[in-house]
Amino acid sequence: MAGYHGFAYFYDELNGEADYDALHQYIVSVFKNSGLPGNIVADLGCGTGELTLRLAGSGYDMIAIDASADMLSVLQNKLMQQPGPQVLLVCQDLTELDLYGGLHGAVCTFDTLNHIGPFCEMQKVLERVALFLEPGGIFIFDVNTPYKHTDILANETFVLEDDDAVCVWQNTHEPAKMRTQISLRITADDEETTETFYEYYCAPEQLVQACASVGLAVQSVLDGETFAEPAPETQRLIFVAKKE
CATH class of the missing domain: 2.20.25.110 (S-adenosyl-L-methionine-dependent methyltransferases)
Incomplete structure (x- = not known):
């Protein structure tokens, strides 16, 4: 997976339509209703960290992981300018995710999985997340749909x-x-x-099956923008999976 380079420094300006607040509220609601086994949460493919910072502000101990050093550099500058909760920054390919300890929650949003590669590469990410997610932990991820x-x-x-x-x-x-x-x-x-x-895509059913094969039970699949039941014209799906 190749990370963004020069685009990283314009990402926020050109991605102004992204509704980070709505996504943040949805994720926090899921985490609270699911009863996370702890507060350590990884933002996989964190980009410039807009979601990371919001989750850190909600009290989660955040690990921000991205394959792009440029994206992490933008996030580092934000952290220096806005003193607040500590965030651990990690530059890694998500297919080779390697952490020192377990996670209680993880998020992977804004089409990160689509950027990873073909379905077989997406499977590798799911395997690595399942390896580090503690029992009862929650993984929330989204993908752009075939449509x-x-x-x-x-x-x-x-x-x-x-x-x-x-x-x-x-x-x-x-x-x-x-x-x-x-x-x-x-x-x-x-x-x-x-x-x-x-950007790669696959049938949603493939992702549900891939999750199940590594011990991640999918709890829900919703429209990633309205957080309602998907429609044929849904452009992004958001999955909630629980580590068994």
Whole structure:
């Protein structure tokens, strides 16, 4: 899994539509209702740490893990500017997740699993999470749906604009490989940065079965934006799984 590089420094500005507050409230509600066995929680694929910081503010002992050193650098700057709860930063490929101790909860959101690789790579992440999650621990993760890849991303081009940067987002759908190639061209201060990466997708049922095979019992699968029952046009699904 390749992490973001130059895009990391524009991620927050160009991702302004992300509703971190709603996601944070949903996760805290699930954690409280499930009765976590403790307070140690990992944010897997934490990015610039917007969700990490909110969960830390809610009293969880956070471990922020990302494959991108640039993303973690942005988060480190936020932590230096906003003194608060301590957060442990770890730069790791999630398919090789290796921690010193167990987790009581874990989250993996905003399509991180889609970025990991084909389904077999997603399975590796589930295996590693299950290895470190304590019995009764909760894992909450989301994925972009096949519908989003085939009907929304497809072969479309989008333009994201902010006061400081413009990003041209071009998609190339590769149905035979169940993935979408995403090419970014970011212009800021008369300088241009380009990045190319892939998002993969699979049937939701495959993820439920993969969880079960490693001792993670899926409790619910909901629309990742409304937190209601999914519809055929749902673009993101959010899963709640419990370590048996």
